[in-house]
Amino acid sequence: MLETAYLRTKPEEARARLAKRNLDADALLSKAAALDEHRRSTQNVLDAKLAEMNDQSRTIGELMKAGKKDEAEAAKQRTSELKDRIAELKDELTEAERALHEHLCTIPNVPQDRVPPGKTPEDNVTVAQHGELPQLPESAKPHWDLGEEYGLFSLEQGVKLTGAGFPVYTGQGAKLQRALIAFFLDRAIEAGYVEVMPPLMVNAESAFATGQLPDKEGQMYHATADDLFLIPTAEVPITNLFRNEILELAELPVKRVGHTPCFRREAGSYGKDVRGLNRVHQFDKVEIVRVEAPENSNAALEEMTKHVQGLLNALELPWRQLLLCGGDMGFTSAITYDMEVYAGAQKRWLEVSSISNFETYQSNRLKLRYRGEDKKARLAHTLNGSALALARIVAALLENNQDAHGIRIPKALQPYTGFDRIVKK
RNA sequence: GGAGAGGUGGCAGAGCGGUUGAAUGCGGCGGUCUUGAAAACCGCUUUACCUGUAAGGGUAACGGGGGUUCGAAUCCCUCCCUCUCCGCCA
Structure with missing residues (x-):
């Protein structure tokens, strides 16, 4: 499977080399780029929400320790919406990763420069x-x-x-x-x-x-x-x-x-x-x-x-x-x-x-x-x-x-x- | 195939619900000391992804997957694997 980092940093090279395989390199690669972009943006949002959740949990833990039970309970209530959103984003990320991976599996390796073009x-x-x-x-x-x-x-x-x-x-x-x-x-x-x-x-x-x-x-x-x-x-x-x-x-x-x-x-x-x-x-x-x-x-x-x-x-x-x-x-x-x-x-x-x-x-x-x-x-x-x-x-x-x-x-x-x-x- | 025990960092081995990515020891790397080395002492020592020119910041991972919870290495379910005993067998 090709590396996403390679496709991201050298898209032109990948396209030119792949074309030697006698397939639609543009279509394959632009789809890969879109799926990769989607995966990354999803992870960005999820990571931010997870960081927020970690913060909340830490606060609740401190409140519990200090014996402020009521405040802790109140804080718990507030996390439910965040929790739902995180579950949603996790599913989204899993799906985005799966889709990207599946697509990458359909792209063959990129031939070296010295490989001659040809079909048969x-x-x-x-x-x-x-x-x-x-x-x-x-x-x-x-x-x-x-x-x-x-x-x-x-x-x-x-x-x-x-x-x-x-x-x-x-x-x-x-x-x-x-x-x-x-x-x-x-x-x-x-x-x-x-x-x-x-x-x-x-x-x-x-x-x-x-x-x-x-x-x-x-x-x-x-x-x-x-x-x-x-x-x-x-x-x-x-x-x-x-x-x-x-x-x-x-x-x-x-x-x-x-x-x-x-x-x-x-x-x-x-x-x-x-x-x-x-x-x-x-x-x-x-x-x-x-x-x-x-x-x-x-x-x-x-x-x-x-x-x-x-x-x-x-x-x-x-x-x-x-x-x-x-x-x-x-x-x-x-x-x-x-x-x-x-x-x-x-x-x-x-x-x-x-x-x-x-x-x-x-x-x-x-x-x-x-x-x-x-x-x-x-x-x-x-x-x-x-x-x-x-x-x-x-x-x-x-x-x-x-x-x-x-x-x-x-x-x-x-x-x-x-x-x-x-x-x- | 049956019964029991267990799977934590390079290795050994703690932790058994709250700053624990993880004590401690060994190993490894760097430094101090030394003519050199050893010993001693000090520091560092996983990986992946995201973000950033960088410094840095964030997220995830304690056999795999799922669940409970505000929070899981820690509790529950399930699968896999290892060890011990029994059975079978080249």
Whole structure:
């Protein structure tokens, strides 16, 4: 959620940046300004009445102490009107706060200057690319065929157990999952991230603080009996670790990494996008999360991107880095890079990582602050990125490395898999 | 799941209807003293919002929400959480 202080002090900047998202920035912001103004004036009046009431109460207390019962009683009578007015104003303020808050929740984060304008993925900008695209023979198979052929994973079995989009991994396929997770975790730990194993379910408060609620409610599985949500990403529990915290400057930067399964309903998805492992309801992901002082957050974003590039290079996967345009960026992000790998048999790019700087948008909801040089508490910046999402990495790995004798495992991964090829049983 | 106890500032721990945003101790910060340090002594030490150029002033917060009252950390209701005992269990 955007800060009202920002909207008040830099309305022009907010308007210009928001416009890149291809929405009616003027309408959103002028409504926010009106609601904010109303909230403040209501509080002003209420505060004055409360001060008056406090004064009265103090006087009555003194009269009671002095034994002047009659005078005290008389003073009590006089407070009833004030009391009613205060109750009225309190309701008004609560409503004004609710309305402002609700409206602020509908305004996405303001994109940074360098974010390109645009509406669709077509307008994203490729800022880096690396690796040769694999030249596979016509007989090359997409990963869903390879998965069946080598007995690595089965979507059909998942249907039996759960439903569509819940793969069952078996044998070398299961080991490959475990190897990738361990590899990603180890690399992050080497890079200074502290490993976290969080709960896989969160309460509504946590889901709200990182922005999954209310914007993406339909995306999460909801256990209604206990009002808990299955996490769509480790970002949610890990970032919420810092909810309502004030960090000392020396504690920054906070660097956390966690592996979790991720659960996504993916309501409304269809078509070739969802074939095989391209889009599933449950997948494993290693996520890196950072809390930074504002002046360091953009450097941190680049560092995280380099880290992800290093992983992809180690896996020998051709990748490209996209700078998302305003229209394609996530609701809560100020700038996002997407990392895509090329899946040679499908002949298409698959998104395997999304790295974002949320600036204060999340921390404002989280009430995540840090104490600066001047000892004043102010909102920290939060960032996160996938490093990396498994299912699609597996898809690309299988497709690109297939040959007549099986599927080659990249060298960096072999210590983790314990085998250098996937072969038919 | 059942029974009981309890949730107060960074921590420990008072307060149980009237200048109590909150005693006291510890910790932390600043100062005096000292060649330096320790000890001792003195002062400071929460956060959010509103108002103001600022200094300052105002309001709110004692697990969350609601109620009683002129006035609530203190009384009542409710939810959540922690601890102890019992039950169940990987």
